[in-house]
Amino acid sequence: MTEPSRAREIREAATELFYERGYHGTSMREIAARLNMRAPSLYNHLESKQQLLVDIIEDDVALITREFEDATATTDDVIEKFRRGFEVHVRHHTRYAHESKIAMTEVAALEEPGQSEVKEMRRHYTELWRTLIEQAVAEGRASTQSTNLAAYAIIDMGIGIARWFRPDGPLSEGTLAGTYCDFALSVIGADSSPPRSRT
Amino acid sequence: MTEPSRAREIREAATELFYERGYHGTSMREIAARLNMRAPSLYNHLESKQQLLVDIIEDDVALITREFEDATATTDDVIEKFRRGFEVHVRHHTRYAHESKIAMTEVAALEEPGQSEVKEMRRHYTELWRTLIEQAVAEGRASTQSTNLAAYAIIDMGIGIARWFRPDGPLSEGTLAGTYCDFALSVIGADSSPPRSRT
């Protein structure tokens, strides 16, 4: 069940093409061709090319934000929050590498008000990270001097993955997440002593 | 002297616009308008829109590679090489944020053979980093498990800068470079003992 609706198929084809050639570099005719259709038929299922882009990007940013919030909500230890949050961050950029890359590179192709909305959503996501790192420093569990820059560095480290990761490559998502977690923890100078052995 | 040639002005205007709106999102008429010209006049100074993009991207990748090689050539200490190389990496992405972002996001807009050439140049730059990190580990001065992933993470950390850095912002290039250097050194687990006190 959950047979792929035509609208969903179109969106997936568009996601692949936007990933490969960019928004302005992809035509509606090309999207249609991927599904053995003609361009005008697409408009039985969508409103416009621009709306397609808005949906892809907004859904992606909303998803990673929700994943982050869910992952960090189930523990009180701030380093464990960080670890889980970053694992989600990395895994998102591997599983949704296409959407993530589009959300990163095609923001400029968004018309208003979509562009401002997305920028605000991204600002919020960044702020979640900054706050978390700040809390870790405040509790003496991390030692970075600039929570702002640490947040940027950690987010960008993950985002970069979307540019080179291939799910069929030699590197598994789990290995990648584990190694990158170590990177991120060392960036903030985390004290990863066991979660419940407080002094 | 060195009055800005028209060709140079065009390239700078194009760089700004490609940065703001992307390659396919920018028209020759818009580039011309920035210089109070009409589009056809541009062709007195350039070959094609595509060649403009090729020049911008290839020059940028060639420049950062040369900067890296120059910076690392003047010391033998592998950690000091790493430090200098990364400082150059960060500073490049602040000083040439526009070009760097274009080189990162518009590779797909390059036609062949330009695209393959640029990808090869980037692969080479990545390889320089991987080799340097491998050497640091071999000498016992760094401790990362995966030189490959460490190289990716470090490069991506720097690249991300080009997306958000603004030269007129509150953050100075020097402060940024310093803080990020600490990040990068901790990612590879660097032993930053003094360069010349070998056992």
Place this chain on the structure above:
DNA sequence: CCTCGAGACTAACGAACGGTAGCCTGCCCG
């Protein structure tokens, strides 16, 4: 069996694109 609507199609629109042809102006050098 007939209808009716979802969803494909063809034809075509106006706009915008990258680029060319050809002209005109004004400055530099003899």
Place this chain on the structure above:
DNA sequence: CGGGCAGGCTACCGTTCGTTAGTCTCGAGG
């Protein structure tokens, strides 16, 4: 002061774009 050319310009070409209009087909429901 006069010729030439560098480098602007206008006019316009053919292509491709996103999108609309209107038609046809086919399968499900009464």
